Amino acid sequence: MLAYRLRGGDLIVTLSGELDQLSADGARREVDALIAEYRPRRLVLEVGHLEFMDSSGIGMVIGRYKVMRRSGGSVAVRGARGAVEKVFALSGLYEIVERLA
Amino acid sequence: MQIKNEICVDFLSRMENVAFARLTVAAFLLAEDPTLEELGDIKTAVSEAVTNAIVHGYRAATGTVRMRARLGAEGDVEIEIVDNGCGIADIAQARKPFFSGDGGERAGMGFLVMESFMDSVEVESAPGEGTMVRMRKRLGAAQTAAARA
Known part of the structure; x- marks a missing residue:
């Protein structure tokens, strides 16, 4: 499940439900289409409503980081908590992706 | 381990069954009153x-x-995931973080997550022979440690 809004140069995408290999495939297609359409300077992924995420979610974020980098943009993640935050922290992703409170 | 309860489920290798598998394990363990963190760890590893x-x-x-x-009398959980697929030629390489056997967007973190979130992970595999992953975790370990401290 995915909702989005635009604010300044940010494309803010809110993910909810469960992010695993199956749903990550759909999410990456939708987010890439939004990036192509709106060409944001920064992609902000709001994950506070994610109930579950495995490393497929990390693959999805790294992939979007590469897409954004191509146009000189960046990626930020907001609101990771509980088990989702544990996977983010383990991945080392916060070294390349900004962590917003 | 003295077995208190056990389930065994076969399912097709369809991606929608990943959610089925982790939810089934969570349901199986609920009677043991695991913490949210324990349940999250096990679901993610599965x-x-x-x-x-x-x-x-x-x-x-x-x-x-x-x-x-399998659930042991002491709250120990053992989970085996077995496939009859192509097998792994180099298990040590497959377990290395950020090595991914496909060219897509897999992060190569699967074994890192399993090893970090479970107490132990064993892998048995050979090319053409399928793969068995056995993971163990003891429920209540954190509370026991806190009670001792």
């Missing part, structure tokens, strides 16, 4: 192991994945 079996074990083919979960 999700990784089953995804690996489907993506790497069977690739484009369809086969059967077997999940066996």
Whole structure:
């Protein structure tokens, strides 16, 4: 499940439900289409409503980081908590992706 | 381990069954009153192991994945994920973080997650012979440690 809004140069995408290999495939297609359409300077992924995420979610974020980098943009993640935050922290992703409170 | 309860489920290597597998394990363990963190750890580890079996074990083919979960009298949990897929030639390499056996967007973190979130992970595999991943975790370990401190 995915909702989005635009604010300044940010494309803010809110993910909810469960992010695993199956749903990550759909999410990456939708987010890439939004990036192509709106060409944001920064992609902000709001994950506070994610109930579950495995490393497929990390693959999805790294992939979007590469897409954004191509146009000189960046990626930020907001609101990771509980088990989702544990996977983010383990991945080392916060070294390349900004962590917003 | 003295077995208190056990389930064994076979399912097709379809991606929608990854959620089925992790939710089934969670339901199986609920009677033990695990913490949210324990449940999250185990669900995530199962999700990784089953995804690996489907993506790497069977690739484009369809086969059967077997999940066996055992609960011991002391709160010890043992979960086996078994496929009859292509097997792993170099297990040590496959377990290395950020090595991914496919060219797509897999992060190569599956075994890292399993090893970090479970107490132990064993892998048995050979090319053409399928793969068995056995993971163990003791429920209540954190509370026991806190009580001792």
